[in-house]
Amino acid sequence: MSHIDAKLSELGLKLPDAPAPAANYIPYVVSGKLVFVSGQISIAEDGTLITGKVGADLDTEAGARAAARCALSLLAQAKAACGGDFNRLKRVVKLTGFVNSTPDYAEQPKVVNGASDLLVAVLGEAGRHSRSAVSAGALPLGVAVEIEGIFELE
Template identity: 50%
Template sequence: MSAEIEARLSALGITLPTAAAPVANYVPAVRTGSLVVLSGQIPLADGAPAVTGLMGRDLTLEDGQAAARLCGVNLIAQLKAVCDGDLGRVARIVRLGVFVAATPDYTDHPKVANGVSDLMVDVFGEAGRHARAAVGCASLPLGVPVEVDAMVEIRD
């Protein structure tokens, strides 16, 4: 299963980065039983924000979806670290929380969130189908437009 997931990542042109270290007083992931709760990931590439700005003012829907997808890539990197390098241990992406920095009149938060939701299904297949919340907010760390956290079931 791990080889299949790695092949999917490769086919999508995704090379996972090294899991980012926390920048404040938190841990990147907490495991309780078979559930892993992953801290929010932002669209970082090479240690810096790849996208900044507000949805509805500075960025197109496609920009937002790409930012959400990059958050998902960073979540998968964190998940791979939790799974000791074996993404085949992922039993289910249970829930994604997608925070979208946007103008007050912006209403396409769910469409932005599809950037990460689609990625999880593309990578994990049926196990990537998940519950989700897409929430608008005034701002996010470092001026990024999207942050995504996750709950994931893993196997031992």
């Protein structure tokens, strides 16, 4: 068991299965030492979609929980890219977070903090990353949050 798997267990977190792509793309691309993970949508632990607009249907805290679920899917894809060996994961480089929010909603960074905080809790300093957090008028399947990530391998 890697230290990442142990930390997930300690935090009471379980990685979902690495989600299969829903369209004509692949879930991740490895180029050199970088892994580019396609956008991961907000899916609850029971497999249902976390949908709605933040600022109308969900508050900031619910949006942050949805973003944390995206981060778990990002980690699942990164683990798949590592051939199942989390020891190959060096760090998170960048996240780009999209928040399905109302036009007047302005707390997208607080929503995407749900993903950032989870990654730092699991990976420590290796989880710190650069980031963008932007509003979207709509997201696929009506989900609340979608996040893509770039990871570095050893």
